[in-house]
Amino acid sequence: MTERFVVLKLLIVILRCSSLNMGATKTDLFTKEQNDMAAMAKALAHPARIAILEYLVAKNVCITSTFVEELGLAQATVSQHLKELKLAGIIQGSIEGTSVCYCINPKIWKQYKALFNSFFKDVAPNGQDCC
Amino acid sequence: MTERFVVLKLLIVILRCSSLNMGATKTDLFTKEQNDMAAMAKALAHPARIAILEYLVAKNVCITSTFVEELGLAQATVSQHLKELKLAGIIQGSIEGTSVCYCINPKIWKQYKALFNSFFKDVAPNGQDCC
DNA sequence: TTTAATTATCGCAATATTGCAATAATACAA
DNA sequence: TTGTATTATTGCAATATTGCGATAATTAAA
Numbered sequence: 001m002t003e004r005f006v007v008l009k010l011l012i013v014i015l016r017c018s019s020l021n022m023g024a025t026k027t028d029l030f031t032k033e034q035n036d037m038a039a040m041a042k043a044l045a046h047p048a049r050i051a052i053l054e055y056l057v058a059k060n061v062c063i064t065s066t067f068v069e070e071l072g073l074a075q076a077t078v079s080q081h082l083k084e085l086k087l088a089g090i091i092q093g094s095i096e097g098t099s100v101c102y103c104i105n106p107k108i109w110k111q112y113k114a115l116f117n118s119f120f121k122d123v124a125p126n127g128q129d130c131c
Numbered sequence: 132m133t134e135r136f137v138v139l140k141l142l143i144v145i146l147r148c149s150s151l152n153m154g155a156t157k158t159d160l161f162t163k164e165q166n167d168m169a170a171m172a173k174a175l176a177h178p179a180r181i182a183i184l185e186y187l188v189a190k191n192v193c194i195t196s197t198f199v200e201e202l203g204l205a206q207a208t209v210s211q212h213l214k215e216l217k218l219a220g221i222i223q224g225s226i227e228g229t230s231v232c233y234c235i236n237p238k239i240w241k242q243y244k245a246l247f248n249s250f251f252k253d254v255a256p257n258g259q260d261c262c
Numbered sequence: 263t264t265t266a267a268t269t270a271t272c273g274c275a276a277t278a279t280t281g282c283a284a285t286a287a288t289a290c291a292a
Numbered sequence: 293t294t295g296t297a298t299t300a301t302t303g304c305a306a307t308a309t310t311g312c313g314a315t316a317a318t319t320a321a322a
Contacts, residue, residue: 023306029203030178041175047161050168061261072160074312096262098268098319103261104254113251120244123235130192130234131227154276205282229289229298
């Protein structure tokens with residue numbers, strides 16, 4: 001009786017989990033705009049990537065080895081963060097000898113700026129309680 | 132000879148990993164402002180949380196059960212996302228009977244708006260190559 | 263062609279996030 | 293007090309992210 005119940009529960013768990021993708025974000029529940037907005041935020045969701053972007057905005061260009069010195073992270077780690085930013089489109093790299101020179105992608109940068117700006121619409125400055 | 136080498140390598144790995152915090156973000160390498168900016172971005176880095184904020188901006192107030200219907204995620208999952216947004220300070224909840232009524236925290240919302248806006252400084256619209 | 267310099271990728275371990283069922287906690291009504 | 297409705301928390305599994313050593317790939321110089 002109790003045994004049967006346990007077996008049944010186990011089967012349910014197995015069925016549920018074997019239908020896969022457990023633990024991953026359910027992107028299909030949301031609009032493309034919402035998923036894109038979240039993806040943009042994710043690209044900014046690490047202090048190293050914030051630091052990289054701030055540095056590029058201030059200095060215009062920078063090569064990987066300088067980022068490694070500036071950030072204090074291992075070369076492999078920095079390379080990965082740069083890859084993510086490049087994948088998000090917000091920076092671009094051009095090969096310069098044995099180095100790679102990175103800079104902001106101005107077009108995508110402006111898109112980010114515009115989308116974040118329109119996301120943060122003005123809200124009424126109501127009091128402490130909502131309802 | 133080879134054996135000694137292997138043992139030494141193992142020891143190095145153990146020492147390195149036992150100094151702990153492996154896999155976690157190295158926040159101490161960055162400024163408070165950079166960590167804060169990344170944390171704000173992280174709060175927005177999920178489509179469900181984007182959807183929640185958009186809904187609140189549009190409708191002003193909303194209770195948990197409505198979010199559950201709107202989002203199509205399980206109640207536990209929605210509750211967790213609301214908790215994260217509350218922890219980030221960007222929303223606030225007030226108990227209304229057996230429900231909890233959520234709304235944007237206008238003060239923090241404006242802070243987010245201002246900080247994202249000042250993060251996306253204007254960049255020169257240079258060409259394809261950086262250097 | 264060999265060597266040096268620089269960057270990208272692989273493989274692994276640790277931590278973090280996502281999602282949900284089950285259950286606990288809370289507030290109201292009967 | 294007991295039951296009902298709603299929300300929060302717990303515990304677990306799956307996936308994602310972070311970090312880095314080792315190594316491969318790429319480019320320029322010798």
